[in-house]
Amino acid sequence: MPAHYPFALPPLPYPYDAFVHDIDRVTMQIHHDRFFAGYVDNLNRILAPWPQYHDWSLRSLLLRWSELPPEIQQPVRNSAGGVYNHEFYFMSMARPNTTQPDQKLQGAIDRSFGSMESCLQALRSTALSQFGSGYAWLSSDTGGNLHINKTANQDAPVPLYPLLNIDLWEHAYFLTYQNRRDTYIDHFLPLLNWNAASAQYAALLQNQPPYPCP
Ligand code: MN
Numbered sequence: 162m163p164a165h166y167p168f169a170l171p172p173l174p175y176p177y178d179a180f181v182h183d184i185d186r187v188t189m190q191i192h193h194d195r196f197f198a199g200y201v202d203n204l205n206r207i208l209a210p211w212p213q214y215h216d217w218s219l220r221s222l223l224l225r226w227s228e229l230p231p232e233i234q235q236p237v238r239n240s241a242g243g244v245y246n247h248e249f250y251f252m253s254m255a256r257p258n259t260t261q262p263d264q265k266l267q268g269a270i271d272r273s274f275g276s277m278e279s280c281l282q283a284l285r286s287t288a289l290s291q292f293g294s295g296y297a298w299l300s301s302d303t304g305g306n307l308h309i310n311k312t313a314n315q316d317a318p319v320p321l322y323p324l325l326n327i328d329l330w331e332h333a334y335f336l337t338y339q340n341r342r343d344t345y346i347d348h349f350l351p352l353l354n355w356n357a358a359s360a361q362y363a364a365l366l367q368n369q370p371p372y373p374c375p
Pocket residue numbers: 192196247328330332333
C-alpha cells in the first residue's frame with residue numbers, strides 16, 4: 162500500500178479459499194476485489210482534484226479529515242476508513258490456530274486482560290455489542306498498552322494503533338452465516354493472525370510504523 166495518494170489495492174495475501182471452512186470463497190472474493198477495491202478507487206477519485214492532500218497518509222486523512230474542504234470531509238472519512246480498516250482486516254486472518262503472539266505481545270495481553278482467553282472473550286463481547294455495521298478492534302497506544310473497542314461504519318480507532326480487527330459488516334459473513342453474527346465471530350476468533358499482530362506491535366514499540374500496515 163503506497164503511503165499516500167494514489168492508493169492501491171494490496172493483493173490478497175492468501176488464496177480466496179484459504180479459510181474456506183470459516184469464510185467462504187465467494188465472500189472472500191467479493192470482499193477483497195469489490196468492497197476493498199471500491200474504497201481504494203473512491204478515495205483516489207475523491208482526492209484526485211485536491212493535490213494539496215496528495216502527500217497525506219491514510220492515518221493523516223483519518224485523524225485530520227475535519228481540516229479538509231467541507232464537501233469532501235465525510236466522503237474522505239468513509240473511503241479512507243474503508244481502505245485503512247480493510248487493510249487490517251485481511252491481515253488479521255491466518256489458518257486457524259497456526260499463529261501466536263510473540264513474547265512482548267503476550268506480555269501486553271497478560272498485563273491488559275489477564276490472559277489470552279480473557280482477551281478473546283472481551284473481543285467477542287465487544288464485537289457482539291456493536292449495533293449495525295462496524296468493526297471490533299485490538300489496538301495499542303504509543304505506550305504499548307492494549308485496548309479493545311468497536312467503531313461504527315468505516316470509522317477507525319485512531320489515534321490508537323490497530324493490531325487487528327473483525328469486520329462486522331454483513332458483507333463479511335452474510336453468505337455463509339446469514340443473520341448469525343455470533344457464529345461468524347466464533348469462527349473468526351481462531352483465525353486471528355497473532356504473528357501479524359506481533360509484527361505490528363513490535364514496529365509500534367520501536368516507533369517504526371508503518372509495518373505491516375499504515
Ligand atoms: Mn468489509
